[in-house]
Amino acid sequence: MNCVLARYLRGRLSIQILGLLVALTALMQVLELLDVTTDVLDRGLGLRGLVHYAMLRTPSEVVVALPLAVLLGTVSAFHAMARQHEITAMRAAGVSLGKLYLWLLPVPLVMAAAHFALSQAVLPQAEAELKRWWDATTPVEDIKVEPLWAHTRNGPVSFEHGAPDGRSLRHVRIYELADDGRLRGRILADAAQWQNGQWRLESVHELRLTGHKLMREELDHRLWNSNLRPDDVTRLELARPQLSSMMLADTIAGSRVGTQPLRYYKTVLYRSFTAPFGAFVMLLLAVPSALALPRGGGGGEMLTGLGLGLAFMLCDGLVAALGSGGQLPPLFAALAAPLLFITIGLLRVRTRDRL
Known part of the structure; x- marks a missing residue:
């Protein structure tokens, strides 16, 4: 019985998250295309150029949207289930919030794996290809020839x-x-x-x-x-290039060229391993929203979950910026926000289970 219920919950949550992920990614695509459509068409690239641009930008937008999709998808799924009395039935059967979270863990695990795969294998290549394509299609009169600097070994x-x-x-x-x-x-x-x-x-x-x-x-x-390579050259004009963990490790070791201070690459390297766990944090913060009552009560739990999720994203970005700037140790900058909000989430789940 528990296995069937767990599979049902995971399927319900996965559909909600994927739907919101597609919607959020599409919204970001529309907003960005509104900004670049004129430039693409002025270069004579037409509709094919717009599609090519959108495809190359999709991986970065999916990575940005994933944690928010997990948060919003979990809250909205629990809200719908509460209105249909499904949560009430599960709570009456003795299903605690802690057990609910454990049942749902495979969902953020898949999301974290997708986030890691996109960040490590797809996003760096897509960004580099977009830069090469954009430079190759830039009109001659718009090309700005400015010296670039790199610190080699x-x-x-x-x-x-x-x-x-x-x-x-x-x-x-x-x-x-x-x-x-x-x-x-x-x-x-x-x-x-x-x-x-x-x-x-x-x-x-x-x-x-x-x-x-x-x-x-x-x-x-x-x-x-x-140690200056052609792919390093294409990324030098990018203020914050997307690099895989291997690229970051090579830059720190000196086998690749970098334009940022060493502390920046160390912070980004640590965050490349901690960022995918944002899906687990978002799910943990949203689980107490399952206590929403069928007739519209419990809205405070939903708003609290949404607020904590957005606060996590803000705090994580702020601490990462401080780490990149040298104000905080790189490892602390990568771990501080996830550990803090995991603690907050566990305390909320434990407190709500005792009510």
Whole structure:
């Protein structure tokens, strides 16, 4: 009997969450397309361009909408079940809120797995592809040529982004630093091409400090081994690029190029593992709304659940910003909001079960 009831509840909740997820994602799509439709059509991309843009933006919008869909879906599902006296029957049969939450755990587990898969495998590739496609379709008169800076393992580098795929650079300036941080050389190149896992510099002018001597050399071309990769180049213009956990770990270790302070990448790395658990937190905060009465009572529980869920999202974002800015330790910034609201949710469930 319990297994049948648990399956029924999970199915009812899953349908509600998926429906709201589709609705929220569609709403965000409409609002964003209203903002970019003119630009897409001015580039002559037509309806196909709008569809392509929407497809590439969908993963990020789904990731944003998932926790809110779990919160709203749980509250609305329990409200509908309370109006139909289903919750009353379950409570009369001795089903506690704690047992209800345990029965429903597979639902947020699936949502968390989807969130993690999208964030790790789909979202970074979709964002990079959108950036390349957008750059490739930008009219020549609208292209703004501004130097980009990156801190590589050998020192800072300045260049102009020459190709949408990041495999071609112009006006490259490489400043090589010694282990003690002192400048030991400068390399100027008119262009750089990515070939066979390294950069080929063209029309090279090199200055190198050796002891107390300044050495000058001019070459038609030379090879440059660097941790700067073409996909890094395409992301340098993004203030907050979407990176997988492996990319973040590589950036922290120095095998990938980054433009943000190290604390930023550490915070984002920790949050890449804690963010999917937001679905569990939202479900826990919304479970007491099952106490809503059939004839419209219990609205306070529903509003409290919604308020706590929105407060969790706000608190989580605020603490993450403080961690990225260096005001809080990265691990604390990733764990603080989930642990705080899990504690609040458990206390609410325990208190309501005693009533």
